[in-house]
Amino acid sequence: MPLWYNWGMKIQQLSDQLASQIAAGEVVERPSSVVKELVENAIDAGATSINIDVRQGGRESIQIADNGMGIATEEIETAFLRHATSKLSSIEDLNAIRTLGFRGEALAAISAVSQVTIVSRAEGADAGTRLVLEAGVVVNRERVGAPQGTVIVVENLFYNVPARLKFLKTAATEKRLIDEFVTRYALAYPQIRFRLTHNGRITFQSSGSGQVRDVLVAIYGPEIARQLLEIGDQRLEAESESSSLQSPASDSRSSIQVTGFVGSPGVHFANRGQITLFVNGRWIKDTQLTYAVIQAYHTLLPSGRYPLGLIFMQLPPEDVDVNVHPTKTEVRFRQGKAPFGTVQRAVRQTLVADAPTRQMSAWALGSNDGDSPGWMGALNPEAFIGGGGEQADLALSWLDETDSQDGMDGTLPLPEPEGETESQLPIMRVVGQVGASYIITEGPEGMFLIDQQAAHQRALFEQLQTEWAADNVTVQTLSTGTAVTLSETQAKLVEQFQEAVARVGVQFEAFGPNTFMVRAVPKIAASADPARLLISVATELEQSKGVVEEAGLVTAVCQTISLRPGQSLTLAQMEQLIRNLEKCADPFTDLHGKPTFIYLSVAQLAREFGRI
Structure with missing residues (x-):
């Protein structure tokens, strides 16, 4: 009983x-x-x-x-x-x-x-x-x-x-x-x-002035409010997932409008609490839309840090069900996943559009006290926009992917340009390498100290992400497969998400209990160890706890095949790495939001030597 x-x-x-x-x-x-x-x-x-x-x-x-x-x-x-x-x-x-x-x-x-x-x-x-x-x-x-x-x-x-x-x-x-x-x-x-x-x-x-920025200042103070970026009016004509159930005469398309503010990558917090979502003026809780905002900052924030976001969505009332929970803080969308993509794209476009201005402002303030105008004051920006010479292959596949400290011999001729792209970095002249980890370059009115691992990861990521987004990752078929044995948990995960793994270029087949044969890898990883690639992907799947994001798999691949600190580079290799970084859409941070380079102005150097 x-x-x-x-x-x-x-x-x-x-x-x-x-x-x-x-x-x-x-x-x-x-x-x-x-x-x-x-x-x-x-x-x-x-x-x-x-x-x-x-x-x-x-x-x-x-x-x-x-x-x-x-x-x-x-x-x-x-x-x-x-x-x-x-x-x-x-x-x-x-x-x-x-x-x-x-x-x-x-x-x-x-x-x-x-x-x-x-x-x-x-x-x-x-x-x-x-x-x-x-x-x-x-x-x-x-x-x-x-x-x-x-x-x-x-x-x-x-x-x-x-x-x-x-x-x-x-x-x-x-x-x-x-x-x-x-x-x-x-x-x-x-x-x-x-x-x-x-x-x-x-x-x-x-x-009560009607200006959102006035409220932002009241909440966050003027310093943070100045670093908030306004999201331009983003609209999407979305197809409803339930459209097949409607009559032929009904209109299954609806408009989703996204506006609001997001913090620049320099504004971040220890938790997701500063991401606020509104749908038709109603504050809601939605883990998917919150994740859309976080994912838009992918590679722009340090690990474990979260952005500030204020997202306003407007859509026809009939396209959102607010009668889900008594507290009215949860909703369902008739468009299914369309709001996720609209929010993610709106935030990402805002961040990308701001990147050149944000970084140039930082360089211009390099002197910090006004003693030197910095390179922005010394050069016409047109002198370096579009600089960098020929378009270099983002893959850098010629780089040795081992952890050897013996250096790297030989160079590879630069490929023919595929078309001009506007660079967000000034023209830089390679001076040398320090500690077999950092590349020293000379730029307008100062010097750049570039983290070679961070720069290489960024270049690899942007190429592989572009191919993956187009569902067209170029793969290199292996003449002889490589057998890899995984833990039982990892083996189950790679089998479950084999299709997702294949879309980022790592193709494999079962070869025994918890063992797999790697048959192909992304072309940009042709010289990498196939076993390490599959293990990295399996580790990413395990750490994601079942919430698999293919962008995370792209990151795992790039982290595995990128340069390691302590690898000596030839002058030609350093020059090619810099050219590839110049062509990146976001050359300022690595995949964890850490800087790819440090800028020291001539004025800063003069102060260190007691010249001014």
Whole structure:
């Protein structure tokens, strides 16, 4: 007999009060949930000013005051009934939600687990109404004088549900969660003036100017706000995955618009908490879209660091289902994976477009104190844009891929150019190599110290990624296969994702228990050890914990075949490596977001030698 079965109880319908308290657990998880629901109601009411006052992290009281349209006297009690709402009335309305609230559960859920006082005067009314509720039951009602709008006070949250109360975090933690929510909505609605106070002290306020950048300054400060890049209006006509189920007359295409701001690669954090997503003005949580933002920074950030992103998506209401979870923070898209690609492309294009300006500004400020104009002031930028001579083969396949310290003999003639591409680096003259790891070059008004491994990885990655994106990786078939034995876990993974591995150029077949025969490798890795390539790919699959991203496999291949520190290069080899770096779309960082080079201006060198 199941342990939960109670012989002494009959099946019966729960009381309204108990049902409301159970439902409240889905909608009202903590004080920040109360703030969220009440602020969203204020926004839906057309408020242009919203004041939030919180005491003891929301445990003692939460007060939300707005100047919206208010609640009519005859409707104020109805507003606290379960499933009572003015925001939809039919199934057609539910299929195209245009408001933040719609379920009609928030006020009932909040009042069921707290003591609530509300004062509201509707637009055009000559007086307001004051209503007091305890545990969802009305205990007082009276007419009062009040300005248009609504003031609602929630006190002693969870006073009648002690089990919920003991699971609340500290006041400081609850305060932080409330801060995060209010600042998010201030960004999404810059035309609304928000003010947030904790224990009587103002901790955040926005001007309501309508300018998102004003809110960004208020949240992050002027220094970080200056480093945020605005995403140009990106639109995609997306084909719905469900279009095959629609009638021939229906239009299965819809427009997805992406705007917002992202931080330059120099702005990064220890977690994903600074990536904020909005869909049609609603803050949402979506792991796939968050990953789209992170993936757009691939190779631009140090390992373990995450970007700042503020992403606004607009699409037809009927193309997004917001009725997924009681908290309304999860949504489903009719277009399937289309939003992921649109967000990733919008962020990546913004970062790539900013790269030359960002790096040139850094060089121009090389003197740091204005003593020297730097090379930007000494040379016309046209003198180096497009420089670098002939187009070099990004593969550098002639490089020795072993860890030998004996040096590398011979050179390879540079291939014929395939077409001119604009370089983001100035023309550089190779001077030599130091420590068999760094290449010294002379550029305009200074010198560059280039990490040969980082530069080689970047060049390899951009070629292989370009081929992979076009589903056209050039492979080199091996005359004799190479047998590789993997761990049982790795063997299962490479078998499961064999097709994905083949798309990055590593082709193999089963050759025995946990053993595989490598038959082909990417052409750029023709001189590499095939066994090392398959092991690297298998390791990447294992570390991805089942969430396989083919771009990660591209990275694994390039890391395996790139130069190692301590490999001596000939002058011709160094020159070719520099030419390949000059032709990269993003020559500034390696695959982990670390710099490929360091620039020292002539002015900096003069100061070190005491010349100035």
